[in-house]
Amino acid sequence: MKITQVCPVSPASASGSQKSLPLTFFDILWLRLPPVQRIFFYEFPHPTHLFFNTLLPKLKQSLSLALGHFFPLAGTLTWPHESNKPIIKSTIDDSVSLTVAESDVDFNHLSGTHQCEATESHHLLSNLTISDEKASVLALQVTLFPNSGLSIGITSHHVVLDGRTSTNFVKSWAYLCSKLGESSSACDLPPELIPFYDRGIIKDPCELDTKYVNDWLKQGGPDNRSLMIWDLQVPEGSSRGLFHLSRSDIDKIKQLVLSKQKGEKKKKNLHLSSYVCSVAYAWVCKVKAEEIENKYVMLGLNIDGRHHLEPPLPPTYFGNCTGLRLAIAETREIVGENGMVVAVEVLNEALETLKDGVLSGAENWSSWLLDGLVHFDVKTIGVAGSPRFEVYSTDFGWGRPKKVEMASIDKTAAFCLSDSKNGDGIEIGFVSKKEAMEAFTSLFVKGLA
Known part of the structure; x- marks a missing residue:
């Protein structure tokens, strides 16, 4: 595989103020679990220049527009000393890493439903940047298989979004990409895709967030505030x-x-x-x-x-x-x-x-x-x-x-x-x-x- 570019994509219409989004107990539950990774395979039987000259610019532009709606995905997960739980911090300098690559692997093999080695598709995914102190939320990779297809790999931090939110984001990105150039409202999302951010609607009378935080602090503790995720390995000889x-x-x-x-x-x-x-x-x-x-x-x-x-x-x-x-x-x-x-x-x-x-x-x-x-x-x-x-x-x-x-x-x-x-x-x-x-x-x- 050849990586052709790694570029930061910033949210469109970023405001000048710094924002933060608190985590609820639903989020904290998944604090150090491995990221969720999905790969979308699409047929694209066209020459390489058509992808780089036409498709890739649309993907980047629509990604920027989508991140304008889903701004926390370009932010950073951190655990400030003055906070009793981690937060998602967003600034005007935020961006998501988009890796663009070319692969000479058989597209039909990877996109088939037959049994194959579990790790064969791992090169189609990028990793989050994670340390004890902070973690990126989203990493994306678009891989071109010349004259046959392309894949879009999504790596997302589980503490920030679940399957429903991840799917809503990808569908929003796809919707905006498909609408580019149609009208001046191409950057708008339909109501069924606009993210809802009000955390106050979730009630926590039993203080589950405190319990979950304390349980995580005890893992490798007694006061372990590390954001490092579990390093789970793929069992040798696994098939998919x-x-x-x-x-x-x-x-x-x-x-x-x-x-x-x-x-x-x-x-x-x-x-x-x-x-x-x-x-x-x-x-x-x-x-x-x-x-x-x-x-x-x-x-x-x-x-x-x-x-x-x-x-x-x-x-x-x-x-x-x-x-x-x-x-x-x-x-x-x-x-x-x-x-x-x-x-x-x-x-x-x-x-x-x-x-x-x-x-x-x-x-x-x-x-x-x-x-x-x-x-x-x-x-x-x-x-x-x-x-x-x-x-x-x-x-x-x-x-x-x-x-x-x-x-x-x-x-x-x-x-x-x-x-x-x-x-x-x-x-x-x-x-x-x-x-x-x-x-x-x-x-x-x-x-x-």
């Missing part, structure tokens, strides 16, 4: 796969669960949503494929809390607003004959607690993330992303993505769920050892036959 569940596949899974329920005493009416069925199916396949030996297996579910809070937050709220839920089952039951029923039941039980409010159990969230259930023999698996983000609708003006990949799951061993390229069903990204991936593929396909 992308799997598709069509609507008809999901209907098959629903019918399978219902038929298995009829074969035993029906315990309860289960909510068989596409999300629940997809997660349960992937969970069962993974536990079987990896031959997990722990007594228990647990799924960590990320719940977008915006519409669960009182009062509800707008979908464009900027920052983190993600609640956690745990679904736990005995491993022997998940791999047993009625494993799908068990998986769906425990997922239902976990999601049922949302009726008590998204903050039910929030006093334990930092303990779950930092310590896990260390006193139990538990294998934990995370679920990232959401089909509701509709990442495949991200069109910069030259068409929908050929593929969207969440590269950061190779370090966290989480599933990634998204909408599908063709609009039919759900895509599931998964990383595991090569042998387990082959077994997962076999189980995934046979279970739908």
Whole structure:
């Protein structure tokens, strides 16, 4: 790969005053977790000069316009001595690093859905600049594959934005890029994309921010104010796969669960949503494929809390607003004959607690993330992303993505769920050892036959 330029892109219409944005407990929860990384692959079967002379200038200009709306992304995460928690500081000198590169790797290989090495796409991403004292928030990379395609790699600091906010930013950038030159209002965003910054709407009567801050201070403490993130490594020999569940596949899974329920005493009416069925199916396949030996297996579910809070937050709220839920089952039951029923039941039980409010159990969230259930023999698996983000609708003006990949799951061993390229069903990204991936593929396909 050849890096052709690394350029700072500043927000358009920057004001002359310094701004800061406080963190809420929703943000602080993710303080030192690894960045979230996504790669958007687009077909672009055109010569190199067309990219550099036409497309790249539009990408830069629209990025500047987007950052004018999403100004904290060009800022710096810092923890002032006079502050009891970190803040996002923004100044008129802020910018985001945009790396532009050319790659001679086979674009169709990287943008395909077949099994491949987990780290093959890492060169399409740039890293955040992070020290004990401060951290950048966003790093971007555009990589051209001459005469075939391009990729846009997004690396974002988890403490500043969750999946919903990250997706809103990328869609805003794409929208502005597609509208450049159309009218004098090309720098305006539609209401459904304008970020909402009011932190006062989030109430914290239980002082969760203080608890989460104190839990982080104890990590490597006793008063560890470092902003360095966890240095998680990709397990050697990891492979990546992308799997598709069509609507008809999901209907098959629903019918399978219902038929298995009829074969035993029906315990309860289960909510068989596409999300629940997809997660349960992937969970069962993974536990079987990896031959997990722990007594228990647990799924960590990320719940977008915006519409669960009182009062509800707008979908464009900027920052983190993600609640956690745990679904736990005995491993022997998940791999047993009625494993799908068990998986769906425990997922239902976990999601049922949302009726008590998204903050039910929030006093334990930092303990779950930092310590896990260390006193139990538990294998934990995370679920990232959401089909509701509709990442495949991200069109910069030259068409929908050929593929969207969440590269950061190779370090966290989480599933990634998204909408599908063709609009039919759900895509599931998964990383595991090569042998387990082959077994997962076999189980995934046979279970739908």
